[in-house]
Amino acid sequence: MAAMCMSPCLLLPSAMPPRAAITKGSTVSATAGTLARRPLRAVLVALNALLVALLAAGFLAAPQASAREEAAPTATLTEITNFGTNPSNLQMYLYVPESVTENPAIVVAVHYCTGSGPAMYSGTEYASLADQYGFIVVYPSVTRSSKCFDVASPQALRRGGGSDPVGIKSMVDWTVDAYDADTSRIFATGISSGAMMTNVLLGDYPDVFAAGAAFSGVPFGCFATTDGSEWNSACAQGTVTRTAQEWGDIARAAYPGYTGPRPRMQVWHGTEDDVLRYPNFGEEIKQWTNVRGVSQTPAATDTPQSGWTRTRYGGTGDQAPVEAISLQGVGHNLYAWGMAARVLTFFGLDSDGPAPQPPAGPxxxxxxxxxxxxxxxxxxxxxxxxxxxxxxxxxxxxxxxxxxxxxxxxxxxxxxxxxxxxxxxxxxxxxxxxxxxxxxxxxxxxxxxxxxxxxxxxxxxxxxx
Known part of the structure; x- marks a missing residue:
C-alpha cells in the first residue's frame, strides 16, 4: 500500500527539478523533456502555480482526521454502499455504537428467509449489546426475491466462489478498514437461512471468523444443489446423514490447503423444528467437532434453562470449541430475547468489561x-x-x-x-x-x-x- 499523508502535506513528483537548479538566467526542463527558455520571473510564476495545484491535490488526497466519525453515524442503522466486491447484489447495513471501542470486534448478524438486515436489527438485541460492549454489528441483506441467502450453489460453498459469502466478506473488510477493527475478533451469527449462512461463512473463511452461532441451521454443504435451486428438501427433512469425517471433509474442501486454526461453533435447535428438522442438529455437531478435532462425546452437559440441554465438546468452559443447545418441544422459530447475551458469552465479547458508557441519562x-x-x-x-x-x-x-x-x-x-x-x-x-x-x-x-x-x-x- 502506498504511504498515506496523515496531515495536509505536499507530494512533489519525481520530475520536479531540484531547487538548486533554479538560478537566474538558467533554463528549466519541462516534465515532458522539452527545453524551453523563459525569463526568471515567468519561471517563478509557473512554479508557483504548479505548487499551488500540487498543494491543493495534497489537501484533497489527505485522509480526514475524523475518518472514523465519517464512516457511519453512530447509534443508528446505516446502509453502506460501494463496500467492495459484491457479486450477488447484497445490501450492507451497519450499526456503530456511540461507545465503540478502539480496535472493535465485529459481529455479522445474518437474517432469515423473507427477512432483511433492518429486520434483524430491530428483531434482535445485538445493537443494544453493542451499546454495552462497544463492538460493531454488520447486517447483510438479500435483494433476491426469496430473501434467502445462497447456501446451496457451488459458488457459495467455496472460498471466493462469487456468491453471497464474497459480498459478506467484503462487508467485513470494509468495516475492518474503516474502524481498524480487531481481525482476531470477527464473528457470525444467524437465524434459519442466516444460520445456514453462518455455517457457510465459517467453512469458506476459517481465517476470518473466530466463532459462529447458528440458530436452526444445517451443516455446511448439507443444502448443496447443482441445478440452481435454493432449496434442498432432503437436507431440510433431516434425511442427509454423513459421518463426522465426511462432514468435516466437506467443510475443509471449501478452502483447500488451509491448515490454520478453525472457528469455534455454537448451534441451537428445537426438537420440534418442522422446517429444518432436528436431525440437522446432530449432523452439525458431527461436522464441527470433526473440524475442530475434538471428541463427539460431550465434555460437559447441563441445563441452563428449563427445557434446554446444553452440551459442550472439547472443553467445559463458556468458550468450548463446540457448544450445542437443544430446546425441548420448541419449533423452528426458537430465537428469543436474551439468547444473544449467551451468544456473546460464547464469543467472549462480554468478558473484557463494558465499553465506556454514554453520560448518565435521566x-x-x-x-x-x-x-x-x-x-x-x-x-x-x-x-x-x-x-x-x-x-x-x-x-x-x-x-x-x-x-x-x-x-x-x-x-x-x-x-x-x-x-x-x-x-x-x-x-x-x-x-x-x-x-x-x-x-x-x-x-x-x-x-x-x-x-x-x-x-x-x-x-x-x-x-x-
Missing part, C-alpha cells in the same frame, strides 16, 4: 443485597429523574461472575446470568417523572455476592446510589 438506580452462603436477594429501585413519562421500560445490568437469577418479582428477567434485561410487568410499565418502581430478584452465587455496578434504562446509562 434515571437513577439504587440496589441493596442480602446474601447468605450460596444465595442472595437484591432489591432494586428505579427512579425516572427525567421530564418525560416512560411507557414501558427495560433495565439492563450485568451480574457478577458466578451469579444466576432463580426468580424475581415486579419484572421479568432474561437471561438468568451474564448481561441481564429486566422488563416491566403490565402493572408497572408507566413511570412518570420523579416516580420510582421497586423490583427484585433472588440469585445463587459461587462466592461473589456483590450487586451489579452499572445499569441502563431503555439503553441509557443511569446514575447509581
Amino acid at each position: 434515571c437513577k438506580v439504587s440496589v441493596t443485597t442480602n446474601a447468605w452462603s450460596t444465595g442472595l436477594t437484591a432489591s432494586v429501585t428505579i427512579t425516572n429523574t427525567g421530564t418525560s413519562t416512560l411507557s414501558g421500560w427495560q433495565l439492563g445490568f450485568t451480574l457478577p461472575t458466578g451469579q444466576t437469577i432463580t426468580n424475581g418479582w415486579n419484572a421479568t428477567y432474561a437471561p438468568g446470568s451474564g448481561a441481564v434485561t429486566a422488563t416491566n410487568a403490565s402493572y408497572n410499565a408507566t413511570l412518570a417523572p420523579n416516580a420510582s418502581v421497586s423490583i427484585g430478584y433472588q440469585a445463587t452465587h459461587t462466592g461473589n455476592s456483590a450487586a451489579p455496578g452499572a445499569f441502563t434504562l431503555n439503553g441509557t446509562a443511569c446514575t447509581t446510589g
Whole structure:
C-alpha cells in the first residue's frame, strides 16, 4: 500500500527539478523533456502555480482526521454502499455504537428467509449489546426475491466462489478498514437461512471468523444443489446423514490447503423444528467437532434453562470449541430475547468489561443485597429523574461472575446470568417523572455476592446510589 499523508502535506513528483537548479538566467526542463527558455520571473510564476495545484491535490488526497466519525453515524442503522466486491447484489447495513471501542470486534448478524438486515436489527438485541460492549454489528441483506441467502450453489460453498459469502466478506473488510477493527475478533451469527449462512461463512473463511452461532441451521454443504435451486428438501427433512469425517471433509474442501486454526461453533435447535428438522442438529455437531478435532462425546452437559440441554465438546468452559443447545418441544422459530447475551458469552465479547458508557441519562438506580452462603436477594429501585413519562421500560445490568437469577418479582428477567434485561410487568410499565418502581430478584452465587455496578434504562446509562 502506498504511504498515506496523515496531515495536509505536499507530494512533489519525481520530475520536479531540484531547487538548486533554479538560478537566474538558467533554463528549466519541462516534465515532458522539452527545453524551453523563459525569463526568471515567468519561471517563478509557473512554479508557483504548479505548487499551488500540487498543494491543493495534497489537501484533497489527505485522509480526514475524523475518518472514523465519517464512516457511519453512530447509534443508528446505516446502509453502506460501494463496500467492495459484491457479486450477488447484497445490501450492507451497519450499526456503530456511540461507545465503540478502539480496535472493535465485529459481529455479522445474518437474517432469515423473507427477512432483511433492518429486520434483524430491530428483531434482535445485538445493537443494544453493542451499546454495552462497544463492538460493531454488520447486517447483510438479500435483494433476491426469496430473501434467502445462497447456501446451496457451488459458488457459495467455496472460498471466493462469487456468491453471497464474497459480498459478506467484503462487508467485513470494509468495516475492518474503516474502524481498524480487531481481525482476531470477527464473528457470525444467524437465524434459519442466516444460520445456514453462518455455517457457510465459517467453512469458506476459517481465517476470518473466530466463532459462529447458528440458530436452526444445517451443516455446511448439507443444502448443496447443482441445478440452481435454493432449496434442498432432503437436507431440510433431516434425511442427509454423513459421518463426522465426511462432514468435516466437506467443510475443509471449501478452502483447500488451509491448515490454520478453525472457528469455534455454537448451534441451537428445537426438537420440534418442522422446517429444518432436528436431525440437522446432530449432523452439525458431527461436522464441527470433526473440524475442530475434538471428541463427539460431550465434555460437559447441563441445563441452563428449563427445557434446554446444553452440551459442550472439547472443553467445559463458556468458550468450548463446540457448544450445542437443544430446546425441548420448541419449533423452528426458537430465537428469543436474551439468547444473544449467551451468544456473546460464547464469543467472549462480554468478558473484557463494558465499553465506556454514554453520560448518565435521566434515571437513577439504587440496589441493596442480602446474601447468605450460596444465595442472595437484591432489591432494586428505579427512579425516572427525567421530564418525560416512560411507557414501558427495560433495565439492563450485568451480574457478577458466578451469579444466576432463580426468580424475581415486579419484572421479568432474561437471561438468568451474564448481561441481564429486566422488563416491566403490565402493572408497572408507566413511570412518570420523579416516580420510582421497586423490583427484585433472588440469585445463587459461587462466592461473589456483590450487586451489579452499572445499569441502563431503555439503553441509557443511569446514575447509581
